Amino acid sequence: MHRGHQLRLEGITHRFGEFVAVQGIDLDIAGGEIIALLGPSGCGKSTILRIVSGFISQTQGRVMFDGEEVDHLPPNRRAVGIVFQNYALFPHMTVRQNVAFGLEAQKWQRDRIAPRVDEMLSLVHMREFAERMPRELSGGQQQRVALARCLAVDPKVLLLDEPFGALDKNLRLDMQIEVKRLQREYGITTILVTHDQEEALSMADRIAVMSRGCIEQVSSPTEIYDQPATLFVNQFVGTTNIIPGELIESDATACRVRLVTGETLEATSRPGLHAGAKVVVSIRPEHMRLQDEFVPNCMRGSVKAVLPLGPYVLYEIELGAGATIKVSAPRRAAGDSLRALGQMVHAAPAKVAACLVFPSQ
Amino acid sequence: MRFSESQLALPLAALFVTFFVAPLSVLVALSLVTEQGGNTFTAVHYIKFFTDSFNYSILFETLLLGLKATGVCLLFGYPIAWIAARAKARWQSVLIFLVILPILTSVVVRTFSWIVILGRQGILNQIVLGLGLSHEPVQLLFTEVGVVIVLAQVQMPLMVLPILTVLTRVDTNLADASRALGAGEWRTLWRVTLPLSLPGIVAGCILTYSACVTAFVTQTLIGGARLIYMPLQIYQQAIGANNWPFAAAISVIFMIAVLALISLFGMFGRRV
Ligand SMILES: Nc1ncnc2c1ncn2[C@@H]1O[C@H](COP(=O)(O)OP(=O)(O)OP(=O)(O)O)[C@@H](O)[C@H]1O
Ligand SMILES: [Mg+2]
Numbered sequence: 001m002h003r004g005h006q007l008r009l010e011g012i013t014h015r016f017g018e019f020v021a022v023q024g025i026d027l028d029i030a031g032g033e034i035i036a037l038l039g040p041s042g043c044g045k046s047t048i049l050r051i052v053s054g055f056i057s058q059t060q061g062r063v064m065f066d067g068e069e070v071d072h073l074p075p076n077r078r079a080v081g082i083v084f085q086n087y088a089l090f091p092h093m094t095v096r097q098n099v100a101f102g103l104e105a106q107k108w109q110r111d112r113i114a115p116r117v118d119e120m121l122s123l124v125h126m127r128e129f130a131e132r133m134p135r136e137l138s139g140g141q142q143q144r145v146a147l148a149r150c151l152a153v154d155p156k157v158l159l160l161d162e163p164f165g166a167l168d169k170n171l172r173l174d175m176q177i178e179v180k181r182l183q184r185e186y187g188i189t190t191i192l193v194t195h196d197q198e199e200a201l202s203m204a205d206r207i208a209v210m211s212r213g214c215i216e217q218v219s220s221p222t223e224i225y226d227q228p229a230t231l232f233v234n235q236f237v238g239t240t241n242i243i244p245g246e247l248i249e250s251d252a253t254a255c256r257v258r259l260v261t262g263e264t265l266e267a268t269s270r271p272g273l274h275a276g277a278k279v280v281v282s283i284r285p286e287h288m289r290l291q292d293e294f295v296p297n298c299m300r301g302s303v304k305a306v307l308p309l310g311p312y313v314l315y316e317i318e319l320g321a322g323a324t325i326k327v328s329a330p331r332r333a334a335g336d337s338l339r340a341l342g343q344m345v346h347a348a349p350a351k352v353a354a355c356l357v358f359p360s361q
Numbered sequence: 362m363r364f365s366e367s368q369l370a371l372p373l374a375a376l377f378v379t380f381f382v383a384p385l386s387v388l389v390a391l392s393l394v395t396e397q398g399g400n401t402f403t404a405v406h407y408i409k410f411f412t413d414s415f416n417y418s419i420l421f422e423t424l425l426l427g428l429k430a431t432g433v434c435l436l437f438g439y440p441i442a443w444i445a446a447r448a449k450a451r452w453q454s455v456l457i458f459l460v461i462l463p464i465l466t467s468v469v470v471r472t473f474s475w476i477v478i479l480g481r482q483g484i485l486n487q488i489v490l491g492l493g494l495s496h497e498p499v500q501l502l503f504t505e506v507g508v509v510i511v512l513a514q515v516q517m518p519l520m521v522l523p524i525l526t527v528l529t530r531v532d533t534n535l536a537d538a539s540r541a542l543g544a545g546e547w548r549t550l551w552r553v554t555l556p557l558s559l560p561g562i563v564a565g566c567i568l569t570y571s572a573c574v575t576a577f578v579t580q581t582l583i584g585g586a587r588l589i590y591m592p593l594q595i596y597q598q599a600i601g602a603n604n605w606p607f608a609a610a611i612s613v614i615f616m617i618a619v620l621a622l623i624s625l626f627g628m629f630g631r632r633v
Contacts, residue, residue, distance in 0.1 A: 053541055055537055055540070075540040076540045076541070076542075076544055077543075082541045084537075084538065086532065088532060088534035088535050090538075090539075090553060091535075101539070101542055101544070101552070102542030102543050102544075105542055105543040153543060
């Protein structure tokens with residue numbers, strides 16, 4: 001088992017004519033690591049994959065595998081495996097021929113090809129389907145074949161462009177587990193492109209959140225979720241409540257914000273933000289508690305909507321000054337009574353660390 | 362989905378049925394009587410055709426001419442379609458316009474311009490002589506090579522358009538997948554793009570072939586009097602020799618031969 005190859009993107013910028021599709025991308029991916037590119041549609045995720053695989057050559061910057069520049073290599077000499085969203089199996093070839101295609105192209109000895117194809121098909125549990133045509137397979141089966149075809153040639157880097165987008169929810173979960181298993185087993189450096197945050201959070205060692213061609217933050221899933229670097233990351237990953245306010249005082253760790261509702265709230269301070277700055281406070285719905293009595297550091301409001309969602313209840317609370325927030329409360333025991341519409345409640349952050357401030361835009 | 366590509370030829374077939382079935386029956390009936398207006402049925406014209414080697418050498422030459430012209434058409438048409446399929450929208454329309462240009466000009470004008478190009482004093486020969494590629498003019502007009510060149514140019518749209526249609530429908534990810542798996546441009550073309558565009562190639566060949574073998578004006582004006590192909594032979598028997606039943610008989614033979622070849626193309630396309 002090899003350790004996997006290291007991949008490095010250095011100052012990658014790409015323009016389509018005047019339009020800047022990706023800008024100043026710096027990314028270091030360790031051997032065997034799986035990194036997710038997460039971002040809204042059109043933010044340049046596929047463009048980065050196409051640059052790494054050599055289908056487009058970037059306007060600026062360098063792509064390096066194990067410290068060696070590969071920008072001069074055409075796609076067929078880069079040893080990059082790609083799985084496309086629609087799998088792109090060759091429709092005129094059987095499953096076996098599809099998997100053998102790359103081996104033949106890379107001039108493997110004839111007698112080594114068949115055993116290798118069998119090995120790869122067993123790995124993805126598709127051995128009994130070897131003689132089928134791609135159109136005779138289900139979506140998940142096609143994806144397994146696409147993976148086998150791609151891994152058969154032992155690529156240095158595996159690129160997955162929204163690989164689970166076309167699968168239904170249950171199958172998606174199965175395939176995510178399967179892909180993760182294969183990725184571990186092979187120790188292959190992987191970039192997973194997705195706009196599904198759950199997929200990124202569950203599969204990746206690190207997540208690079210992108211917006212409009214730039215990387216906003218690269219961190220571990222928990223860090224992305226708990227300590228987002230920017231408001232965009234905070235809002236894109238998970239849901240959060242945004243309440244505008246003004247910074248009253250701030251020290252190295254904590255700060256106090258006067259909200260538009262008139263209340264003051266304690267939050268984690270952010271370097272560069274000083275007293276008097278216009279800010280927004282962000283608190284995730286699951287990081288708040290509802291209480292009947294006033295406690296210091298809370299927001300008072302009335303219950304506007306109650307949505308029982310099984311394991312938890314989502315309340316919409318109307319604060320003063322037209323602000324509303326969402327609070328999700330776990331249901332600890334069956335028969336827990338819900339709060340009534342119109343009831344006055346106090347929403348308090350569970351911890352100061354759960355309250356983040358960002359400069360207001 | 363799999364068979365629909367060969368159905369590209371369907372509109373042509375529909376036209377064929379409505380406008381040719383009736384005249385065709387008359388033609389077949391005519392070919393089976395001894396003389397025009399007669400009512401004794403006979404196979405004498407068919408026997409005459411097959412006992413005279415001159416006749417079936419004409420048939421053979423005509424069918425072969427079609428194959429050659431179709432081959433040249435494919436050789437140039439496929440790359441044109443391939444380039445057009447990958448070109449940016451603006452260049453694609455320019456290319457398509459250039460390719461269909463022959464259809465937009467009259468047959469006679471187009472053929473005479475070719476005579477100007479191919480003749481002994483023609484543009485082509487002046488270039489050849491000017492470049493010193495040959496000491497004397499190359500004979501192109503009134504030769505089979507000339508006919509093949511002109512037919513290939515004239516019928517090019519019939520080859521390019523069906524191939525282009527199929528190529529633009531082929532998922533571009535397939536070629537990318539092939540490249541990423543280590544296949545070079547040529548292997549990708551040969552193993553992926555070409556097989557997937559086969560339905561378009563077959564449709565194009567069928568259209569081009571049937572147009573080439575029956576191109577009376579081009580064959581006659583470029584080929585001259587010494588090169589006789591089936592359409593001219595039919596014309597001469599009917600109008601020149603006033604032997605309508607014989608003309609009808611060889612028309613029927615010609616038609617069956619062409620249809621047989623075309624269905625062979627079609628079978629090839631379906632098998633792969
Ligand atoms: N060939 C091209 N010519 C011009 N603009 C392009 C081209 N390819 C992509 N773009 C633009 O570049 C931007 C990034 O495209 P890209 O395909 O990388 O987005 P993406 O993040 O993969 O989006 P999605 O999640 O929808 O797949 C988009 O705004 C797109 O319009
Ligand atoms: Mg994309």
